[in-house]
Amino acid sequence: MKFxxxxxxxxxxxxxxTRILFSISMISLLVILILLRLVQLQIFDSDKYKLRSMNNTxxxxxxxxxxxxxxxxxNQILAENQPVFQLEMIPEQIKDxxxxxxxxxxxxxxxxKNLETIKDNVSKNYQFKAxxxxxxxxxxxxxxxxxxxxxxxxxDIKARLSRxxxxxxxxxxxxxxxxxxxxxxxxxxxxxxxxxxxxxxxxSIERDxxxxxxxxxxxEQVLVNVRGRVMESLGTIPFSPGDDLILTIDTKLQxxxxxxxxxxxxxxVGIDPSNGEILILLSTPSYDPNLLSRGMSISEYxxxxxxxxxxxxxxAIAGQxxxxxxxxPMLGLAGLHLGFIDPTKYEPCNGAxxxxxxxxxxxxxxxxxxxxxxxxxxxxCDVYFYKTAIKMGIENMSDFLLKFNLGTTTExxxxxEKAGVIPNPSWKRNNFKxxxxxxxxxxxxxxxxIGQGYMxxxxxxxxxxxxxxxxxxxxxxxxxxxGITDSSLKKTEYIDPIIVNHLDDINLNHWEIIHMGMKxxxxxxxGTAYGMFDNNYPLAGKTGSSQIYxxxxxxxxxxxxxLQDHGLFIGFAPPExxxxxxxxxxxxxxxxxxxxxxxxxxxxxxxxEDKKDDSKQQ
Amino acid sequence: xxxxxxxxxxxxxxxxxxxxxxxxxxxLFLAFMVIFMISLTTIYSASNSSIDAVLxxxxxxxxxxxxxxxxxxxxxxxxxxxxxxxxxxxLVLLILVLIIGETRNGATRWLNIxxxxxxxxxxxxxxxxxxxxxxxxxGALPPNVxxxxxxxxxxxxxxxxxxxxxxxxxxxxxxxxxxxxxxxxGLKKRYLALAFTLFLAYLPFMWSNIHPFQKxxxxxxxxxxxxxxxxxxxxxxxxxxxxxxxxxGKGWLNSTxxxxxxxxxxxxxxxxxxxxxxxxxxxxxxxxxxxxxIIGRGIMIAINAxxxxxxxxxxxxxxxxxxxxxxxxxxxxxxxxxxxxxLPLISSGGTSMVTIMVGLGMLMSVQTHRRLLEK
Numbered sequence: 004m005k006f007x008x009x010x011x012x013x014x015x016x017x018x019x020x021t022r023i024l025f026s027i028s029m030i031s032l033l034v035i036l037i038l039l040r041l042v043q044l045q046i047f048d049s050d051k052y053k054l055r056s057m058n059n060t061x062x063x064x065x066x067x068x069x070x071x072x073x074x075x076x077x078n079q080i081l082a083e084n085q086p087v088f089q090l091e092m093i094p095e096q097i098k099d100x101x102x103x104x105x106x107x108x109x110x111x112x113x114x115x116k117n118l119e120t121i122k123d124n125v126s127k128n129y130q131f132k133a134x135x136x137x138x139x140x141x142x143x144x145x146x147x148x149x150x151x152x153x154x155x156x157x158x159d160i161k162a163r164l165s166r167x168x169x170x171x172x173x174x175x176x177x178x179x180x181x182x183x184x185x186x187x188x189x190x191x192x193x194x195x196x197x198x199x200x201x202x203x204x205x206x207s208i209e210r211d212x213x214x215x216x217x218x219x220x221x222x223e224q225v226l227v228n229v230r231g232r233v234m235e236s237l238g239t240i241p242f243s244p245g246d247d248l249i250l251t252i253d254t255k256l257q258x259x260x261x262x263x264x265x266x267x268x269x270x271x272v273g274i275d276p277s278n279g280e281i282l283i284l285l286s287t288p289s290y291d292p293n294l295l296s297r298g299m300s301i302s303e304y305x306x307x308x309x310x311x312x313x314x315x316x317x318x319a320i321a322g323q324x325x326x327x328x329x330x331x332p333m334l335g336l337a338g339l340h341l342g343f344i345d346p347t348k349y350e351p352c353n354g355a356x357x358x359x360x361x362x363x364x365x366x367x368x369x370x371x372x373x374x375x376x377x378x379x380x381x382x383x384c385d386v387y388f389y390k391t392a393i394k395m396g397i398e399n400m401s402d403f404l405l406k407f408n409l410g411t412t413t414e415x416x417x418x419x420e421k422a423g424v425i426p427n428p429s430w431k432r433n434n435f436k437x438x439x440x441x442x443x444x445x446x447x448x449x450x451x452x453i454g455q456g457y458m459x460x461x462x463x464x465x466x467x468x469x470x471x472x473x474x475x476x477x478x479x480x481x482x483x484x485x486g487i488t489d490s491s492l493k494k495t496e497y498i499d500p501i502i503v504n505h506l507d508d509i510n511l512n513h514w515e516i517i518h519m520g521m522k523x524x525x526x527x528x529x530g531t532a533y534g535m536f537d538n539n540y541p542l543a544g545k546t547g548s549s550q551i552y553x554x555x556x557x558x559x560x561x562x563x564x565x566l567q568d569h570g571l572f573i574g575f576a577p578p579e580x581x582x583x584x585x586x587x588x589x590x591x592x593x594x595x596x597x598x599x600x601x602x603x604x605x606x607x608x609x610x611x612e613d614k615k616d617d618s619k620q621q
Numbered sequence: 622x623x624x625x626x627x628x629x630x631x632x633x634x635x636x637x638x639x640x641x642x643x644x645x646x647x648x649l650f651l652a653f654m655v656i657f658m659i660s661l662t663t664i665y666s667a668s669n670s671s672i673d674a675v676l677x678x679x680x681x682x683x684x685x686x687x688x689x690x691x692x693x694x695x696x697x698x699x700x701x702x703x704x705x706x707x708x709x710x711x712l713v714l715l716i717l718v719l720i721i722g723e724t725r726n727g728a729t730r731w732l733n734i735x736x737x738x739x740x741x742x743x744x745x746x747x748x749x750x751x752x753x754x755x756x757x758x759x760g761a762l763p764p765n766v767x768x769x770x771x772x773x774x775x776x777x778x779x780x781x782x783x784x785x786x787x788x789x790x791x792x793x794x795x796x797x798x799x800x801x802x803x804x805x806x807g808l809k810k811r812y813l814a815l816a817f818t819l820f821l822a823y824l825p826f827m828w829s830n831i832h833p834f835q836k837x838x839x840x841x842x843x844x845x846x847x848x849x850x851x852x853x854x855x856x857x858x859x860x861x862x863x864x865x866x867x868x869x870g871k872g873w874l875n876s877t878x879x880x881x882x883x884x885x886x887x888x889x890x891x892x893x894x895x896x897x898x899x900x901x902x903x904x905x906x907x908x909x910x911x912x913x914x915i916i917g918r919g920i921m922i923a924i925n926a927x928x929x930x931x932x933x934x935x936x937x938x939x940x941x942x943x944x945x946x947x948x949x950x951x952x953x954x955x956x957x958x959x960x961x962x963x964l965p966l967i968s969s970g971g972t973s974m975v976t977i978m979v980g981l982g983m984l985m986s987v988q989t990h991r992r993l994l995e996k
Contacts, residue, residue: 015761016932018763018806019806019932019936020924022806022807023923026940027920030913033947034909037909037956040951040954042902044863044864044954045863045864045866048864051864052863052864055861056862059878060877060878060883226881228881228883229881229882234880234881
């Protein structure tokens with residue numbers, strides 16, 4: 004190494020020092036730059052970044068409320084929430100998913116048919132998110148799994164709440180059912196209340212009281228990491244459980260009705276005339292709502308829908324049937340009230356009624372001889388009512404029947420109710436396309452007199468009209484919910500009956516004549532239901548059969564079953580102090596006497612016995 | 622006169638006693654200890670409370686301190702001698718990397734030497750200042766045109782090789798550690814102006830030559846929100862971490878950005894963001910203060926060094942250390958594009974810590990071998 008002179012060294016040092024000073028000033032500048040940047044980020048914009056940091060990490064999770072329970076009028080549980088056990092797996096905890104799934108299939112714990120769906124779910128979801136393998140384990144499957152649990156790390160049994168209907172088919176149509184939420188449901192109900200939930204009320208009470216039953220979901224604020232995994236709970240707003248409902252249904256009567264009807268197609272509606280409470284609402288064939296609430300496959304559901312007996316169809320409120328002869332008490336009352344009928348006057352009946360210009364006479368089901376109004380109801384004389392109809396004219400008839408809430412909905416507190424049809428010339432004009440079909444014929448007035456032709460009523464409407472007859476005009480709006488219990492306050496609010504009275508101007512004597520006729524149906528010789536009940540049975544009723552094969556009545560035994568007449572029965576009991584008004588329809592039951600009246604007897608035998616006990620206790 | 626005045630202002634008392642015998646500069650050593658404590662504390666938090674990560678870092682710190690201690694035992698003169706050899710060996714290794722190097726994550730930076738693989742570019746960080754300081758200090762100052770041209774060639778060849786790996790961050794640091802020596806040697810201002818102009822002219826050429834992922838980094842630096850889940854993600858999450866720390870920070874182990882994995886590479890290049898989130902503006906100001914102390918001490922050692930080589934070596938090491946700190950903080954705060962430079966002495970990662978400590982060991986060597994030279 005060369006040695007430099009002192010002078011050179013001094014020069015070198017001087018140059019170096021000026022450069023170092025320059026460097027120091029550069030460093031100072033850059034440090035100031037960094038500090039300014041930090042001041043900007045950490046002081047001036049800090050709030051903005053704090054917010055973004057929270058948005059990164061804090062999520063709100065919904066806590067579904069437990070669904071309200073449903074009780075019958077005697078506090079018997081009709082819809083409850085049962086824990087069910089489902090098998091779940093967390094993919095990230097499993098080494099070989101294929102092996103695990105195949106092992107579970109071999110043990111019969113999961114269905115091989117679901118394999119593709121499960122794999123699909125695995126690929127679409129976060130690895131730490133639980134995937135459902137079997138949403139309802141049987142006890143046997145749980146036992147098998149418990150035995151070989153160690154083989155299946157990352158697979159576990161989880162309990163959840165599922166809707167359960169202990170009375171199954173018996174209360175299906177009254178209660179409805181819950182099912183998987185569909186996009187249509189979100190148009191009706193606020194989706195924000197259903198985050199993280201799978202089920203929603205689909206029909207009937209479960210649907211129309213959904214907002215009350217559902218309750219308000221709570222939420223939980225959680226800290227999540229970058230992959231969305233929950234690391235810790237930051238706080239919880241608890242859910243408020245759904246309200247419990249107390250129904251007007253009397254399960255005991257409902258069961259009896261179901262027993263009597265389970266092999267038949269039809270409906271039974273029973274109303275307490277003193278308050279409008281629906282005691283029985285049955286439609287058969289029925290279905291097991293538990294199958295629907297636990298989640299059916301699409302093919303299972305399609306099979307349900309395709310079933311020609313339409314088990315899902317609620318005949319009690321939406322089935323529209325020609326009322327047949329059960330319309331006669333109402334029309335008789337109309338005749339009395341409007342002055343077209345003299346109750347003391349006997350009309351001859353030779354088994355048929357003829358209109359001028361009609362080649363074929365209107366037949367009666369038998370020859371009655373001369374009958375007055377009471378006897379015409381008792382023996383269901385068609386000719387008497389043909390004549391009455393012609394005297395009154397269709398406008399008078401339809402106006403009066405509307406007062407019985409026929410042709411309009413009763414506004415029961417569940418949806419899907421049908422209005423039926425009370426035909427008249429204007430209805431015909433509005434509902435037929437061709438001019439020819441729009442005109443009203445006198446023959447149509449005649450058959451309207453026995454509840455045939457275009458006339459359609461629902462079992463609910465008939466029961467409601469019967470309750471009006473029972474109460475002599477005054478009645479209450481039919482309803483299924485008696486009380487709503489606030490789950491958090493444990494306080495039940497009872498629903499006040501709403502008075503309906505379209506018939507307050509009718510002479511009490513006129514009502515009395517109708518009641519006498521209806522009592523005679525059951526209790527007097529010649530009555531159409533006479534002999535079907537015990538002697539002096541406390542019941543006023545009316546049978547009916549409604550023709551569905553309208554062009555030509557086929558006689559004899561060769562009529563296909565689905566074309567045979569419907570059998571109907573309406574009645575109220577006890578006649579002096581009515582506690583129940585019934586409407587029963589048995590599809591293709593041939594006659595009201597043989598098909599529908601026995602159902603009424605089975606129900607009333609129990610009902611009246613209970614009432615007797617009640618009054619004894621009082 | 623001027624020189625004398627300067628001497629009066631900047632002269633330190635020659636280190637004596639224990640420091641001299643151990644060849645350790647206590648103030649610097651104390652500063653390292655504080656920094657290492659910060660490192661271990663922050664890594665514990667950034668690794669989601671992993672004791673393993675802390676132990677791992679502890680071992681690397683031990684090795685680094687040991688290396689520093691060893692390096693400090695030799696006189697600057699011996700480093701001046703081995704400089705050219707080390708540089709040549711590094712150059713060969715860098716060429717070998719491009720031919721037979723190991724590729725990880727798309728970058729060919731490692732050379733497998735049987736027992737372990739290492740990055741020759743890290744070694745070049747040490748070789749470069751030695752080589753350039755040695756070369757420049759042989760001639761008279763300011764250097765003439767030909768020696769400047771040669772010096773620049775010496776600097777640019779390895780820088781280019783490292784950039785080809787690609788490793789832009791290391792390339793910049795290596796180039797800086799050489800160029801700063803040329804600058805300090807008194808390069809005339811007109812040359813500086815020329816060099817700056819040439820650099821600007823070179824920029825478009827460099828732009829067309831750098832790798833697509835590096836381009837992406839630069840573009841996402843200019844507008845990070847344009848691709849918040851892709852290339853802009855690092856920067857956005859880093860800024861959220863730093864900004865949300867506020868003045869006082871969220872407290873140790875309370876960084877949500879870090880604890881919940883939102884911030885990537887948070888034990889390495891982005892560890893500053895965790896520090897800023899947990900300890901706030903006050904915490905990072907303290908850290909910057911300690912860094913400035915180390916740099917200031919290094920510059921004082923350079924000024925008081927007794928020969929030109931030591932002076933240039935010490936100042937190159939100190940200023941490069943500053944560039945390390947600046948580039949890392951600037952990139953985590955979004956002032957510079959993400960170039961992959963760790964926060965010196967704090968980020969986890971063994972090699973860079975060892976090379977930095979070896980450099981700082983040389984600083985200690987310069988400081989503690991003075992009296993020997995005086996004799």
